[in-house]
Amino acid sequence: MGSNSSSMNNIPNAEQLVQETGFSAAHILRLYERFQFLDKDDTGQLRPEDFGAVRELAMNPIGDRIISAFFSPGQETLDFASFVRVLAHFRPADSNRTRDGAQPEPANSSMRKLKFAFQLYDQDRDGKISRAELLQVLRAMLGMQVTEEQLQSIAERAIQEADFDQDDAISFDEFRKSLEKVNIDHKMSIRFLS
């Protein structure tokens, strides 16, 4: 782990991050240590190659998509604030959040979580999961277990089930609808980040 003295003073914009993301100070600290661990050459920014240090991520079928999800489109580097903001999506939802109209929707709401997952499919950011994009993900996940024909059929079936407006692609609403029975907050939360 990093050798700097871990205190909140070293972290830029610490309070703002706490406010924005809802993480506690202790968590921000912990995430900062992790950030420093990943940031091998100490530049204060992460690049996609730095994520390669996480060995298991390489074995994850959608590992590369996850990594690219951290980076905004067009950006090559990731600073700590963005890192934390992305991870804020995976905080368990607060049960007693006061509904304030002025507050923007927090990062860890179900909608934002779903949006994050949706964007894993939708790499070209056109708001729809096309058949090709679905196939790519299926290919990555099912790997060598199925043939191309079977993949096609499965993708076909999935689109058929979800596609209500018959445009042969899955929009975000259709995506959300197909997952309505799943407890997204449960499934997409990492408990220790609460």
Place this chain on the structure above:
Amino acid sequence: MAALWTLSVLLSACLLWPVCLALTPPAELPQPHNLPPLLGFNSSDGSPSVDLPMALRVFSVDYHHVQAPFEIVLWIMLASLAKLGFHWSGRVPAVFPESCLLIMVGLLVGGVIYGVRHSAPPTLSADAFFLFLLPPIVLDAGYFLPGKLFFENLGTILWYAVLGTLWNVLGIGLSLYGVCLLAQSSLGDVSLLHCLLFGSLIAAVDPVAVLSVFQEMHVNEQLHILVFGESLLNDAVTVVLYKLFESFLRLPSVSGLDVLLGGCRVVVVGLGGLFVGLFFGLLAALTSRFTSRAQVIAPLFVFLYSYLSYLTSEMLHLSGIMAIVTCAVTMKQYVEANVSERSNTSIQYFLKMWSSVSETLIFIFLGVSTIQDVHMWSWPFVCSTLLLCLAWRATGVLLLTAVVNKLRRNTVTFRDQFIIAYGGLRGAICFSLVFLIDDFPKKRLFITTTIVVILFTVFVQGMTIKPLVELLDVKRKKRALPTVSEEIHSRLIDHLLAGIEDVVGYWGQHYWKDRFEQFNRKYLRRFLIREDHQAPSSILRVYQELERREQRRDEEAPPIEDPRSHSRPLLPEEMDSIRRILSRNLQNFNKKTPAYSRHTLHQDTTMDKTRKPLYRHHSLGERYKYNTITHWPQGEDGEFNGSHRVRAGLCRSHTVCAVGPRPVLQDSSAPAASAQRGPADPKSAATKEDQVFPQNQAPVGGEAPKKQLSFVLENEKQP
């Protein structure tokens, strides 16, 4: 219908009359007849004929020769007839749980026997119970355990099992001692250790009783798994505490070190049972890999290895229940992938049958054993035991849940807590344990009290739990209807979460699940499953199951061509079965079992599906048949002797490449198949034939030619 039932019971009671008349005291085994038959001289004792030397007997009765097996069979017959009668008796099952009725039958029979012989009827010996009657039930429970749900809730289950049991044992034991001190006159000679010993055996929630009551109630799966898992796992704690207190009783004095050692023993017993079970489970999985040439005995290995694991851990004084459950859970996925479909069905049916018989026997014997010669009764002891059992369990559950709810995502609601507390039934395990106590003046009292507690919990709590559940409106099992897209997206989210956990460096639940799956896939499955049976992922299974359902549906009703509807909503029965499959994550092509059903195994209506043609679903709504019968070398359509000749295996090598006009079939009997295809197909219905050849040029995203697939893919191999 009730008349029919009573008739059958009386009939079996009558069967026992001649048995009773000739019964020797239950402790003795009949001497095997080893006198060589002298010339023409039939030397049987029970013969009513006159002993004529040197004369042939035309007819004689030799009861002692067959006494032991005869009696056993009669008991089993009685149990099964009672069970039959119970299910035929109209409205009775709605009110009484089966266990109650069986105990009542046992009481009846016990009374009859007592009346005939004026001495105690045969009791349930602890050895017979632990060695013969309990293993089938636990094996059945372990084999059909919903694995995923169990492991997700494992922390909570362990929390309840270990801490809850400790709480109950100490609480009941100490307060009973207090009662004994108060009622010094009648109960003065019951020491603290005796009370603790009694507490340890009476606090144990019994899986048999719990299962038999819960299976008639449909509570949500999480609650079911909590109560059931707890009843399974608290065996380790119970047995250890029981043996601990028993050995303390024999020691001259008890020191703190002994208590500490006792604590270590709990861990050793639990983990030891686990490892024994793992070992035998893996062995069984490995053995099943090689059973392709002798399929008929494949189910036997399942039972042998499980029983062996139980016996081994009993021999080592470890927890037999944990061993057998672990063994079943471990070997299940590999065995199911390795053995043929029929063997799978046999295994399931036998498991259900044996566990059913065992359970029935246990309850009947409980009833019979209640009729005893000597009962010692003590109002304060019995009543306080009853009250304390309820009270301590309730407070224990409340306290533990308050703590565990902070750590869980799905909180255990108050209603769930009530069911957990109220559903803590005691059963035959307590009964057997109490008989094993070393003799001391008040042992009879303990036995009586145990019987009363068991009867009370089974009858009163068992009968009222259902109305109370309805009263409290426990969240019923949600009947979710997952779809393929849901499965895909859920899978994606799982991977995503695992990835994020890796990034963050947190070893969470997903991390371990993913790691285990990787390990499983890379090493275990390769090693333990036959090469061509390596299971596909669950997405593929869902898809295949969908195909199968469609095919079956279309078999029953002629399909209505509706070219408009591309997104046809899936039927409830399709979704129902998919839900079940998804909740299991195994390669179960033919199963239709609900999430957990104790006593029933759904009819395997899909067994004959391989006879029927399999449809492939074309995306443009076209349907065409693909006749699997053409695969068979004998070329006969529909005429096969039940041996499924369809080539087993999955995926890769078996797809039909549809680019060309004539699909090439994967089997070696391809020529026969291709010759059969087309309009001359003898088995096809008329409606489909014009659509045998999909338009290769149909531009559906440019991937239309690849629609033909063969998902016939059953597990049947050529024998």
